[in-house]
Amino acid sequence: MMTVTDLSRHSGVTAHAVRYYSRIGLLKPGRNPENGYRVFDRTDISRLRFIRQAQSLGFTLEEVAEILEESGMGSSPCPKVREILHRRIEENRRKLEELTNLQERMEHALVHWAKMPDGMPDGHSICHLIESE
Numbered sequence: 001m002m003t004v005t006d007l008s009r010h011s012g013v014t015a016h017a018v019r020y021y022s023r024i025g026l027l028k029p030g031r032n033p034e035n036g037y038r039v040f041d042r043t044d045i046s047r048l049r050f051i052r053q054a055q056s057l058g059f060t061l062e063e064v065a066e067i068l069e070e071s072g073m074g075s076s077p078c079p080k081v082r083e084i085l086h087r088r089i090e091e092n093r094r095k096l097e098e099l100t101n102l103q104e105r106m107e108h109a110l111v112h113w114a115k116m117p118d119g120m121p122d123g124h125s126i127c128h129l130i131e132s133e
Contacts, residue, residue: 001032001039011048018048026051026065058088109133 004022008015021027022038027047029038047068054064063084070077112132119128 001030001041002044004038004040007040007044007048011045011052013048013052021048021051021061024061024065026061026068057085058092059084105133 002010004015004018007013008018011018013021018027018040019038022029027040027044029040029044031037032039050068051061051064054067055061059067059081067077067081070080109129113129116129116132119125121127125131
């Protein structure tokens with residue numbers, strides 16, 4: 001049996017994260033009857049590694065909880081994992097396109113503004129650079 005600190009050391013996850021994952025139900029520690037401290041076993045190391053690997057692939061903690069729940073019921077979570085990742089890839093593509101468009105607008109604005117003098121607010125204009133776009 002391991003304490004929060006022991007589990008943290010063995011898994012490379014901070015003690016704060018171990019406590020947080022326990023609080024939101026991703027880890028289900030037992031209790032030491034003598035002092036009431038949370039206690040973990042070796043399976044929690046694997047579970048923590050799974051959580052971190054899932055996060056590194058972009059899964060939210062809520063999605064990780066769904067995956068763990070499905071697995072805990074004896075069902076394969078793999079179809080759900082594929083569906084989530086497919087959806088996330090499409091979202092990322094849209095965000096990348098939006099960021100690329102924003103980057104182009106920003107670069108265009110800087111080129112345009114390089115030829116313009118600085119202006120002073122006059123009650124009608126706040127920043128003529130932005131207002132000129």
